[in-house]
Amino acid sequence: SQQGEEDPQALSIQEGENATMNCSYKTSINNLQWYRQNSGRGLVHLILIRSNEREKHSGRLRVTLDTSKKSSSLLITASRAADTASYFCATDGGYGNNRLAFGKGNQVVVIP
Amino acid sequence: GAVVSQHPSRVICKSGTSVKIECRSLDFQATTMFWYRQFPKQSLMLMATSNEGSKATYEQGVEKDKFLINHASLTLSTLTVTSAHPEDSSFYICSASRGGGQPQHFGDGTRLSIL
Numbered sequence: 677s678q679q680g681e682e683d684p685q686a687l688s689i690q691e692g693e694n695a696t697m698n699c700s701y702k703t704s705i706n707n708l709q710w711y712r713q714n715s716g717r718g719l720v721h722l723i724l725i726r727s728n729e730r731e732k733h734s735g736r737l738r739v740t741l742d743t744s745k746k747s748s749s750l751l752i753t754a755s756r757a758a759d760t761a762s763y764f765c766a767t768d769g770g771y772g773n774n775r776l777a778f779g780k781g782n783q784v785v786v787i788p
Numbered sequence: 789g790a791v792v793s794q795h796p797s798r799v800i801c802k803s804g805t806s807v808k809i810e811c812r813s814l815d816f817q818a819t820t821m822f823w824y825r826q827f828p829k830q831s832l833m834l835m836a837t838s839n840e841g842s843k844a845t846y847e848q849g850v851e852k853d854k855f856l857i858n859h860a861s862l863t864l865s866t867l868t869v870t871s872a873h874p875e876d877s878s879f880y881i882c883s884a885s886r887g888g889g890q891p892q893h894f895g896d897g898t899r900l901s902i903l
Contacts, residue, residue, distance in 0.1 A: 774892060
């Protein structure tokens, strides 16, 4: 069943602006991961945040996790045209075998 | 970084044909491989989890006789769509994981079109 569920969003921003997207989930998690998917391609892992972490940074990416609200956010700073993609959160419920439940995805378009 | 190769990238075939899709982890041993299906502008739907040397675990509603999965080695898993019909047309994506809470690494997907 879907655990990571973000409201599907279509976000259109100008290059250089920041892009923020959210994710909510329903059950307890071991970790939450964000992935990027370019059109017609596979997914690329961006960042993993564990249930005992509240914030994590990786380059221009900043992820927050609020386990009390069962939500996470992904911030992309100083966006570039190459950031145009769909972004998915996925939750690992810790049941073993790394099984993930993916959210609905956020379509981000960065206008040059 | 970890590389997963999925082949073929696109298949167009007639109804009734069986189609095999390969997923290979090129530079690491994958304890577990996963098969997903994705409809246009939608999220990934997990079809099955495949562990090397054992039978795949299918998600509810996924027909195991329709979608045959073989995970013969730590670097190769195959998905065979048997007697494919137009409703099986979709984007199929595999991923591989080292296990132990490590991220999944995805192939580039296979676009399957059944005429």
